[in-house]
Amino acid sequence: MTTLTPPQHGNDVETVRIMLVDDHAIVRQGLRSILERERDLIVVAEASTPDEALTVIGRSAPHIVLLDLKLSTASDTEGLDLCAELTSSHPAIGVLVLTTFLDEQLVLKAIRAGARGYVLKDVDTSGLVRAIRDVSRGESAFDARSAAAMVRGLNAPDPEESQQLTAREREVLRLLARGLSNRDIGVKLYISETTAKFHVGNILRKLGVSRRAEAVYEATKLGLI
Amino acid sequence: MTTLTPPQHGNDVETVRIMLVDDHAIVRQGLRSILERERDLIVVAEASTPDEALTVIGRSAPHIVLLDLKLSTASDTEGLDLCAELTSSHPAIGVLVLTTFLDEQLVLKAIRAGARGYVLKDVDTSGLVRAIRDVSRGESAFDARSAAAMVRGLNAPDPEESQQLTAREREVLRLLARGLSNRDIGVKLYISETTAKFHVGNILRKLGVSRRAEAVYEATKLGLI
DNA sequence: GTTGTGCCTGCCCGATCGGGCAGGTCGACC
DNA sequence: GGTCGACCTGCCCGATCGGGCAGGCACAAC
Numbered sequence: 104m105t106t107l108t109p110p111q112h113g114n115d116v117e118t119v120r121i122m123l124v125d126d127h128a129i130v131r132q133g134l135r136s137i138l139e140r141e142r143d144l145i146v147v148a149e150a151s152t153p154d155e156a157l158t159v160i161g162r163s164a165p166h167i168v169l170l171d172l173k174l175s176t177a178s179d180t181e182g183l184d185l186c187a188e189l190t191s192s193h194p195a196i197g198v199l200v201l202t203t204f205l206d207e208q209l210v211l212k213a214i215r216a217g218a219r220g221y222v223l224k225d226v227d228t229s230g231l232v233r234a235i236r237d238v239s240r241g242e243s244a245f246d247a248r249s250a251a252a253m254v255r256g257l258n259a260p261d262p263e264e265s266q267q268l269t270a271r272e273r274e275v276l277r278l279l280a281r282g283l284s285n286r287d288i289g290v291k292l293y294i295s296e297t298t299a300k301f302h303v304g305n306i307l308r309k310l311g312v313s314r315r316a317e318a319v320y321e322a323t324k325l326g327l328i
Numbered sequence: 329m330t331t332l333t334p335p336q337h338g339n340d341v342e343t344v345r346i347m348l349v350d351d352h353a354i355v356r357q358g359l360r361s362i363l364e365r366e367r368d369l370i371v372v373a374e375a376s377t378p379d380e381a382l383t384v385i386g387r388s389a390p391h392i393v394l395l396d397l398k399l400s401t402a403s404d405t406e407g408l409d410l411c412a413e414l415t416s417s418h419p420a421i422g423v424l425v426l427t428t429f430l431d432e433q434l435v436l437k438a439i440r441a442g443a444r445g446y447v448l449k450d451v452d453t454s455g456l457v458r459a460i461r462d463v464s465r466g467e468s469a470f471d472a473r474s475a476a477a478m479v480r481g482l483n484a485p486d487p488e489e490s491q492q493l494t495a496r497e498r499e500v501l502r503l504l505a506r507g508l509s510n511r512d513i514g515v516k517l518y519i520s521e522t523t524a525k526f527h528v529g530n531i532l533r534k535l536g537v538s539r540r541a542e543a544v545y546e547a548t549k550l551g552l553i
Numbered sequence: 554g555t556t557g558t559g560c561c562t563g564c565c566c567g568a569t570c571g572g573g574c575a576g577g578t579c580g581a582c583c
Numbered sequence: 584g585g586t587c588g589a590c591c592t593g594c595c596c597g598a599t600c601g602g603g604c605a606g607g608c609a610c611a612a613c
Binding site for chain 3 (some may be wrong): 298301
Binding site for chain 2 (some may be wrong): 587589590591592593594599
């Protein structure tokens, strides 16, 4: 579809149909205002939740989805899951991730989930519009900071190793962070002190640390607590 | 100024002049779009930084300032400082804090900094408009969740106690979080193991905890790390 | 049915922790 | 000059930690 395009003509050819996904009405409204100043961009749908997005995407046929990914709510998987679902069921649609914070691992996760672009919310209007046009042409779009974060993330120790704590281990981790001793953890979880200690040991190993205090620090950074 | 007001007339009386402060152009644009649908609201200024806000406030004479407070960047003081500066130098101006995350301590800090309202960014349009009108009438405006958070925050142990770690203690705290033992902290800071232990003890006492792991957890919550 | 995995348990031992005790220096403030 | 706080140091001791060792059961996958 990247044939020669006359700079401007009629109004319909090469129009980019956009769907906005963000749980903040304010942000959706801001994006809509900014994007609709451009002649070739049109917002065809909005959604505030993943469910809503999956519902409306069928009847709005967007070319690209502008997806807000928030972390720090500990449920960054929600947005990522939606991203993966969209890109697998609608491969032609390009997902452009829009986010507030720059997080190395999140950039990588977004890419693995099929996102074709990643830009921060504080980009200026022209940067956002450029990214949208890039993604709509099938290219990828990462601003400089995101690209740098991606490189840092790839060089960091494998985060998957850290994430694969079992449910029990995450439970122990929470209590550990509250300053409970192995014995207290055991009492709380109706297991022996020895078992609590066993889980703590596994947590330390998986997080690549050797002290509880450091485990709390790492787990917090990874959003596990 | 709460005399009887005819529902609608001319166009100028009772108009609320608003200044937006948010570092994201997208959010500012969204707020502007939403607010300017209301006949009695007018956005007279925008600012993306505290400095900019202080510069433009003089020549735009807003009645209220819509201030975005972000935390999690560890520099939540920036917005709070601006809030305090605005309310002390322009007492007539009502500051309405707009924020993404609900944080007990942040609500309290905002109030201490002179804010007259606190609403979350995911409010619907009508909630936001109502809050603005309330604040413009000199009342305060807190949505239900913020009010609840305020109560929780007031019942929590005094956070100021936690903040008053000395420079040295914060230094020790950082190393402690990295999993260093007292001995290693001593080596790193060119002090004896005993002294390192002394500082750790003081940190535990000031944070109201008895384990290093819990100290890291608390310190992270308080943004000390 | 074997293999693997998550979860559970006991024992041992040296290192570390947390909380006491005692003391000292230095600069700031009154 | 005295007092206060931040910072520093030593010693003691019981509790806890972290890392080994050994084993157990239940369930799912191949």
